[in-house]
Amino acid sequence: MLLGGVLFAVDYWVVGRTDDKNTIVVTTEVDEESEDLFHESRGREPNEQEMTALQQVWLDNEVLYREGLAMQLDKGDDAIRERVIFKALSVIDANTKLPPYDDGILRDWFDSHRAKYDEPPRYDFQEAVLSGDISESSVRAFVASLNAGTPGDVQAGLRVFKGRPIANLEQSYGPEFVKALETSPLAEWQALPTRDGWRAIRVDTAIAPKPATFENQHGVVLQDWTDATMAEQRTAAVRALAKKYTIKHETVILQ
16 A cells, blocks of 8 residues: 555656557656655665565556546546546446355455454563663663662653554564563563663563454454455456556666
Protein backbone atom coordinates (compact mmCIF):
# COMPACT_ATOMS: atom_id res chain seq x y z
CA MET A 1 0.00 0.00 0.00
CA LEU A 2 2.86 2.37 0.81
CA LEU A 3 4.52 1.69 -2.53
CA GLY A 4 1.22 2.31 -4.31
CA GLY A 5 0.77 5.60 -2.49
CA VAL A 6 4.27 6.68 -3.37
CA LEU A 7 3.83 5.86 -7.04
CA PHE A 8 0.54 7.76 -7.29
CA ALA A 9 2.60 10.86 -6.54
CA VAL A 10 4.79 10.42 -9.63
CA ASP A 11 3.68 13.15 -12.01
CA TYR A 12 2.22 12.25 -15.38
CA TRP A 13 4.84 14.29 -17.17
CA VAL A 14 7.61 11.84 -16.26
CA VAL A 15 5.77 9.04 -18.09
CA GLY A 16 7.75 7.44 -20.88
CA ARG A 17 6.76 9.00 -24.21
CA THR A 18 6.48 7.00 -27.41
CA ASP A 19 4.48 7.26 -30.59
CA ASP A 20 3.49 3.60 -30.21
CA LYS A 21 0.44 3.48 -27.94
CA ASN A 22 1.14 -0.17 -27.20
CA THR A 23 4.63 0.49 -25.90
CA ILE A 24 5.34 1.59 -22.34
CA VAL A 25 8.78 2.92 -21.47
CA VAL A 26 9.81 2.97 -17.83
CA THR A 27 12.13 5.94 -18.10
CA THR A 28 15.04 6.85 -15.89
CA GLU A 29 13.01 9.89 -14.84
CA VAL A 30 10.32 7.55 -13.47
CA ASP A 31 12.93 5.56 -11.54
CA GLU A 32 14.59 8.70 -10.17
CA GLU A 33 11.27 10.22 -9.08
CA SER A 34 10.24 6.93 -7.48
CA GLU A 35 13.53 6.74 -5.57
CA ASP A 36 13.13 10.33 -4.37
CA LEU A 37 9.58 9.76 -3.15
CA PHE A 38 10.56 6.49 -1.45
CA HIS A 39 13.43 8.27 0.29
CA GLU A 40 11.10 11.04 1.48
CA SER A 41 8.65 8.53 2.97
CA ARG A 42 11.15 5.99 4.39
CA GLY A 43 14.26 8.07 5.02
CA ARG A 44 16.48 5.76 2.96
CA GLU A 45 17.10 4.56 -0.59
CA PRO A 46 15.07 1.56 -1.85
CA ASN A 47 16.89 -1.75 -2.17
CA GLU A 48 16.80 -3.80 -5.38
CA GLN A 49 13.64 -5.71 -4.40
CA GLU A 50 11.83 -2.53 -3.36
CA MET A 51 12.89 -0.77 -6.55
CA THR A 52 11.48 -3.63 -8.61
CA ALA A 53 8.22 -3.36 -6.65
CA LEU A 54 8.13 0.41 -7.26
CA GLN A 55 8.56 -0.11 -10.99
CA GLN A 56 5.84 -2.78 -11.03
CA VAL A 57 3.35 -0.56 -9.18
CA TRP A 58 4.09 2.31 -11.55
CA LEU A 59 3.69 -0.05 -14.52
CA ASP A 60 0.35 -1.36 -13.20
CA ASN A 61 -0.84 2.22 -12.78
CA GLU A 62 0.29 3.15 -16.30
CA VAL A 63 -1.58 0.16 -17.76
CA LEU A 64 -4.70 1.17 -15.83
CA TYR A 65 -4.31 4.77 -16.98
CA ARG A 66 -4.03 3.83 -20.65
CA GLU A 67 -6.92 1.39 -20.40
CA GLY A 68 -8.96 4.11 -18.70
CA LEU A 69 -8.22 6.53 -21.53
CA ALA A 70 -9.15 3.85 -24.06
CA MET A 71 -12.51 3.46 -22.30
CA GLN A 72 -12.87 7.26 -22.29
CA LEU A 73 -13.01 7.33 -18.51
CA ASP A 74 -11.28 10.71 -18.56
CA LYS A 75 -14.40 12.43 -19.88
CA GLY A 76 -15.52 15.15 -17.50
CA ASP A 77 -12.54 14.58 -15.26
CA ASP A 78 -9.97 16.88 -16.85
CA ALA A 79 -7.73 13.87 -17.55
CA ILE A 80 -6.53 13.67 -13.94
CA ARG A 81 -4.25 10.66 -13.95
CA GLU A 82 -5.06 9.30 -10.50
CA ARG A 83 -8.82 9.50 -11.09
CA VAL A 84 -8.56 7.78 -14.46
CA ILE A 85 -6.53 4.99 -12.85
CA PHE A 86 -9.11 4.69 -10.07
CA LYS A 87 -11.98 4.52 -12.56
CA ALA A 88 -10.21 1.85 -14.63
CA LEU A 89 -9.55 -0.16 -11.49
CA SER A 90 -13.22 0.18 -10.54
CA VAL A 91 -14.20 -1.34 -13.90
CA ILE A 92 -11.86 -4.28 -13.21
CA ASP A 93 -13.31 -4.68 -9.69
CA ALA A 94 -16.83 -4.78 -11.10
CA ASN A 95 -15.84 -7.77 -13.26
CA THR A 96 -13.95 -9.60 -10.53
CA LYS A 97 -15.87 -12.37 -8.81
CA LEU A 98 -15.06 -14.18 -5.59
CA PRO A 99 -14.56 -17.92 -6.22
CA PRO A 100 -16.54 -20.52 -4.26
CA TYR A 101 -15.18 -21.28 -0.80
CA ASP A 102 -15.89 -23.37 2.26
CA ASP A 103 -14.55 -23.71 5.77
CA GLY A 104 -11.79 -26.02 4.52
CA ILE A 105 -10.36 -23.26 2.34
CA LEU A 106 -10.73 -20.69 5.12
CA ARG A 107 -9.09 -23.00 7.66
CA ASP A 108 -6.12 -23.54 5.34
CA TRP A 109 -5.80 -19.74 5.06
CA PHE A 110 -6.02 -19.45 8.85
CA ASP A 111 -3.31 -22.06 9.39
CA SER A 112 -0.94 -20.46 6.86
CA HIS A 113 -1.38 -16.99 8.41
CA ARG A 114 -1.39 -17.90 12.09
CA ALA A 115 1.01 -15.14 13.02
CA LYS A 116 -1.74 -12.68 12.11
CA TYR A 117 -4.30 -14.21 14.47
CA ASP A 118 -2.36 -15.68 17.40
CA GLU A 119 -1.94 -13.41 20.40
CA PRO A 120 1.83 -12.79 20.62
CA PRO A 121 3.93 -12.78 23.80
CA ARG A 122 3.67 -9.42 25.57
CA TYR A 123 5.75 -7.70 28.20
CA ASP A 124 5.20 -5.13 30.91
CA PHE A 125 8.53 -3.51 31.67
CA GLN A 126 10.29 -0.38 32.87
CA GLU A 127 13.20 1.37 31.22
CA ALA A 128 15.54 3.71 33.08
CA VAL A 129 16.91 5.98 30.34
CA LEU A 130 20.37 7.39 31.00
CA SER A 131 20.99 10.83 29.51
CA GLY A 132 24.74 10.42 29.10
CA ASP A 133 27.02 7.43 28.57
CA ILE A 134 25.08 4.33 27.48
CA SER A 135 28.05 2.02 27.01
CA GLU A 136 27.76 -1.53 28.34
CA SER A 137 29.99 -0.84 31.34
CA SER A 138 28.14 2.37 32.26
CA VAL A 139 24.68 0.79 32.01
CA ARG A 140 25.77 -2.31 33.94
CA ALA A 141 27.10 -0.11 36.74
CA PHE A 142 23.84 1.83 36.79
CA VAL A 143 21.82 -1.40 36.86
CA ALA A 144 23.86 -2.62 39.83
CA SER A 145 23.06 0.58 41.72
CA LEU A 146 19.35 0.23 40.89
CA ASN A 147 19.27 -3.35 42.18
CA ALA A 148 21.05 -2.12 45.32
CA GLY A 149 18.18 0.29 46.02
CA THR A 150 19.12 3.55 44.27
CA PRO A 151 15.91 5.27 43.04
CA GLY A 152 15.53 5.00 39.27
CA ASP A 153 14.86 8.69 38.75
CA VAL A 154 18.10 9.91 40.30
CA GLN A 155 20.24 9.50 37.19
CA ALA A 156 17.70 8.73 34.50
CA GLY A 157 14.18 9.20 33.24
CA LEU A 158 11.84 6.30 33.91
CA ARG A 159 9.58 4.91 31.21
CA VAL A 160 6.83 2.37 31.85
CA PHE A 161 5.51 0.08 29.09
CA LYS A 162 2.44 -2.13 29.31
CA GLY A 163 1.52 -5.10 27.11
CA ARG A 164 4.14 -4.49 24.42
CA PRO A 165 4.11 -7.34 21.83
CA ILE A 166 7.31 -9.00 20.67
CA ALA A 167 7.06 -7.73 17.08
CA ASN A 168 6.74 -4.14 18.28
CA LEU A 169 9.72 -4.51 20.60
CA GLU A 170 11.85 -6.01 17.86
CA GLN A 171 10.99 -3.11 15.59
CA SER A 172 11.79 -0.54 18.28
CA TYR A 173 14.81 -2.11 19.98
CA GLY A 174 16.12 -4.79 17.62
CA PRO A 175 16.24 -8.62 17.61
CA GLU A 176 19.17 -8.81 20.06
CA PHE A 177 17.12 -6.97 22.66
CA VAL A 178 14.15 -9.31 22.21
CA LYS A 179 16.34 -12.38 22.56
CA ALA A 180 17.81 -11.03 25.80
CA LEU A 181 14.39 -9.92 27.08
CA GLU A 182 12.95 -13.42 26.67
CA THR A 183 15.47 -14.84 29.16
CA SER A 184 15.47 -11.92 31.61
CA PRO A 185 14.31 -12.60 35.19
CA LEU A 186 11.27 -10.74 36.51
CA ALA A 187 11.46 -7.78 38.92
CA GLU A 188 15.21 -7.29 38.46
CA TRP A 189 17.06 -4.58 36.57
CA GLN A 190 19.11 -5.88 33.65
CA ALA A 191 21.50 -4.29 31.15
CA LEU A 192 20.15 -5.27 27.73
CA PRO A 193 21.63 -4.51 24.29
CA THR A 194 19.58 -2.63 21.65
CA ARG A 195 20.35 -1.39 18.16
CA ASP A 196 20.90 2.07 19.69
CA GLY A 197 23.08 1.08 22.62
CA TRP A 198 22.63 -0.53 26.02
CA ARG A 199 19.49 0.02 28.14
CA ALA A 200 18.54 -0.53 31.77
CA ILE A 201 15.41 -2.70 31.72
CA ARG A 202 13.26 -4.29 34.43
CA VAL A 203 10.69 -6.85 33.27
CA ASP A 204 7.59 -6.76 35.49
CA THR A 205 5.35 -9.23 33.67
CA ALA A 206 5.86 -11.70 30.83
CA ILE A 207 2.52 -12.59 29.23
CA ALA A 208 2.54 -15.93 27.41
CA PRO A 209 1.31 -16.19 23.80
CA LYS A 210 -2.27 -17.34 23.20
CA PRO A 211 -2.99 -19.41 20.08
CA ALA A 212 -6.10 -18.29 18.22
CA THR A 213 -8.90 -20.69 17.30
CA PHE A 214 -10.42 -20.83 13.86
CA GLU A 215 -13.96 -20.79 15.23
CA ASN A 216 -13.43 -17.57 17.18
CA GLN A 217 -11.72 -15.86 14.23
CA HIS A 218 -14.03 -17.14 11.50
CA GLY A 219 -15.49 -13.76 10.53
CA VAL A 220 -12.10 -12.04 10.48
CA VAL A 221 -10.54 -14.89 8.49
CA LEU A 222 -13.34 -14.74 5.93
CA GLN A 223 -12.83 -11.00 5.43
CA ASP A 224 -9.04 -11.32 5.20
CA TRP A 225 -9.27 -14.20 2.73
CA THR A 226 -11.81 -12.27 0.65
CA ASP A 227 -9.61 -9.16 0.54
CA ALA A 228 -6.49 -11.14 -0.38
CA THR A 229 -8.28 -13.24 -3.03
CA MET A 230 -9.87 -10.21 -4.67
CA ALA A 231 -6.53 -8.39 -4.63
CA GLU A 232 -4.86 -11.35 -6.33
CA GLN A 233 -7.54 -11.45 -9.01
CA ARG A 234 -7.32 -7.69 -9.50
CA THR A 235 -3.56 -7.90 -9.94
CA ALA A 236 -3.91 -10.82 -12.36
CA ALA A 237 -6.42 -8.84 -14.44
CA VAL A 238 -4.10 -5.82 -14.65
CA ARG A 239 -1.13 -8.02 -15.58
CA ALA A 240 -3.25 -9.68 -18.28
CA LEU A 241 -4.01 -6.25 -19.76
CA ALA A 242 -0.31 -5.41 -19.63
CA LYS A 243 0.44 -8.24 -22.09
CA LYS A 244 -0.95 -6.14 -24.93
CA TYR A 245 1.84 -3.61 -24.35
CA THR A 246 5.54 -3.79 -25.13
CA ILE A 247 7.41 -2.84 -21.98
CA LYS A 248 10.81 -1.16 -22.27
CA HIS A 249 13.19 0.04 -19.58
CA GLU A 250 15.67 2.81 -20.05
CA THR A 251 19.05 2.02 -18.55
CA VAL A 252 21.76 4.34 -17.33
CA ILE A 253 25.26 3.50 -18.53
CA LEU A 254 27.73 4.26 -15.75
CA GLN A 255 30.99 5.85 -16.79
